Amino acid sequence: MSAPTLSTLTVGDVVAEAEFALSRDALVRYAGASGDFNPIHYRDDVATSVGLPGVLAHGMLTMGFAVQPVVDWLGDPGRVVDYQVRFTRPVLVDPEEGAVVTVIGKVGRIDDEGARIDLTVSFDGQTVLGKAQAVVRLDA
Amino acid sequence: MSVNPDLQGRSYPPTPPYLVGREKVREFARAVFATSPINHDPEAARAAGYTDVVAPPTFAVVVQEQALAQLLADPEAGIDFSRVVHGDQRFAFSRPIVAGDELTAVLTVTSVKTLGGHSMVSADTLVAGADGEHVVTATSSLVVRGDE
Numbered sequence: 001m002s003a004p005t006l007s008t009l010t011v012g013d014v015v016a017e018a019e020f021a022l023s024r025d026a027l028v029r030y031a032g033a034s035g036d037f038n039p040i041h042y043r044d045d046v047a048t049s050v051g052l053p054g055v056l057a058h059g060m061l062t063m064g065f066a067v068q069p070v071v072d073w074l075g076d077p078g079r080v081v082d083y084q085v086r087f088t089r090p091v092l093v094d095p096e097e098g099a100v101v102t103v104i105g106k107v108g109r110i111d112d113e114g115a116r117i118d119l120t121v122s123f124d125g126q127t128v129l130g131k132a133q134a135v136v137r138l139d140a
Numbered sequence: 141m142s143v144n145p146d147l148q149g150r151s152y153p154p155t156p157p158y159l160v161g162r163e164k165v166r167e168f169a170r171a172v173f174a175t176s177p178i179n180h181d182p183e184a185a186r187a188a189g190y191t192d193v194v195a196p197p198t199f200a201v202v203v204q205e206q207a208l209a210q211l212l213a214d215p216e217a218g219i220d221f222s223r224v225v226h227g228d229q230r231f232a233f234s235r236p237i238v239a240g241d242e243l244t245a246v247l248t249v250t251s252v253k254t255l256g257g258h259s260m261v262s263a264d265t266l267v268a269g270a271d272g273e274h275v276v277t278a279t280s281s282l283v284v285r286g287d288e
Contacts, residue, residue, distance in 0.1 A: 020173060033164075033171035034202060050222070059226045064172030064198040071196070076188055077176050077236060080197045084230035084279075131228075134197075 003075050006138045009107050009115055016069035016105030016117065022057055022091065023098040030061040044095070057091040057099065062128060066103050066121045070134050073105070081114070082135035085121075089128040099123055105134070114138045143252055143259040143284055144218045151248040152210040157270070158203050162239040165195045172196050185238075192239035200231050200267060204278040207247035207265045219261065219284055227260060227281035234274045242270040245278075257286025 004015070027041045036058055039046040047055050063085045071077045093099045101123045108118035119132035162182065169179035174196040177184035185193045212221050237243070244267070251262045265278040 026171075030171040033168045035205060060198060060201050060229070061172065063229060064174075064196060067197055068172065068174050071174065071176055075176070077174065077178055077194050077196055078188070078190065080233070080236075082230070082232045083197045084228065086228040087226050 003079065004073060004138060006110065006115070006140050009110055009138075011107050011110060013107045014104060015107060016073045016103065016119075018069040018072075018103050020065050020101045020103070021098055022061075022093050022101060024055065024093055024095055026098075027055065027057055027061065027093060030058055030064070034058070034060060036060065052090070054092050054094070057093050057101075059085075059087040059090075062087075062091055062101065062121065063132075065101075066119050066129060066132060067134050069103050070105050070117050070119070070136065074136055074138075079114075079137045080134050081137050083133070085119075085132040086130035087128075088130040089123070089126055091123045091128055101128070108133065112140075142218060142254065142286070143261055144216055145252050145254075147211075147217055147249045147261065148252045149249065151246060152207065152214075154244040154246050155203070155206040155210070157242045157244050158206065160195065160199075160237055160239050160241040160243065162193055165193045165199065165239050168199050168202070169193075169196050172198060182239075190236070190238050195237040195239070197231055197233070197236075199237055200276045200278050201229070203243050203245045203267050204247075204265045204280060207245040208263070208280065208282075211247060211249065211261075211263065219282075223285040225283045225285065227283045228279075229281075230279040231276050232279070233276045237267075237275060241275070243267050243275060250279075259284040259286070 109116040121129040
C-alpha cells in the first residue's frame with residue numbers, strides 16, 4: 001500500500017473515520033498488554049468505591065486506538081512522529097452493552113514535511129479527548 | 141498530603157534496559173486494535189524498511205510507566221497514587237520503536253503546580269536506544285486530587 005502524499009491534501013479533509021466497539025474483554029486485554037492493572041478498569045465494586053459510575057476504559061487505550069485509523073490511512077505506523085491528547089471525559093464500559101467510540105480525523109495543518117491530523121473522539125455524543133493531534137510525515 | 145513543590149527539576153536514574161519483544165509488540169498491537177501488517181508481520185516490516193515489527197505509537201507508555209513508577213515510589217514526592225488521574229499525554233518520536241530495541245528511560249519532573257486543592261505534576265521521559273540515541277520523549281501530566 002502506498003502512502004498518501006502531501007500534494008493531494010487540503011486542510012479540512014477527512015482522512016480517517018472509524019468506530020470501535022469496546023467490551024470489558026478489550027479492557028482486560030489492554031490491562032495485560034500494557035501492564036496497567038488499575039482495578040477501576042475491570043471491577044465495578046472498586047470503581048464505585050472511588051466514586052465512579054462504573055468501570056472505565058483506560059485513557060491510554062482510547063489514545064491507543066484513536067490513532068489507528070490514521071495509521072491505516074498512512075499505511076505505516078512509523079509515519080506518526082508526534083501524538084498528543086488530553087483526557088477530558090471517561091469512557092464508561094457497560095458489562096453487557098460495552099461502549100462504542102467514534103473517531104474522525106481531519107487535516108488541521110500542512111507543512112513541508114507532513115501534516116497535523118486533528119482527531120475528534122466521541123462516546124455517547126460527547127468528546128472524550130481534547131487537543132488530540134497526530135503529526136504525520138508525508139512525502140511531497 | 142500535598143505534592144512536594146521541590147520535585148520540579150528532579151531527575152531519576154535511567155530505568156533498567158527494556159528489551160522490546162516481537163510478541164509483546166503484537167500483543168500490544170492487538171490490544172489497541174492496530175491491524176497494520178507492519179505491527180504484526182516481520183516480512184511486511186522489513187519490506188517497509190524496518191528491521192522488525194514496529195510498535196504502535198502509544199507502546200512507548202510501557203517504558204514511560206517504568207520511569208513514572210520511580211516518581212510515584214519516591215517518598216519525598218508525596219504523590220498518593222490512589223488520587224492520581226492522567227491529565228494529558230504526548231509522544232514525540234525521533235524514530236519508531238521496533239522489536240529488538242533495548243530502551244532505557246530517564247524521567248525529569250518539569251513542573252509542579254497547585255490549582256485549588258489539586259496538584260498537577262508534569263514530567264518528560266526521555267527514551268533512548270542501546271547506543272544512547274534518542275527514540276521518543278514521552279510527556280505526561282498527572283492530576284493529583286486533593287482531599288475532599
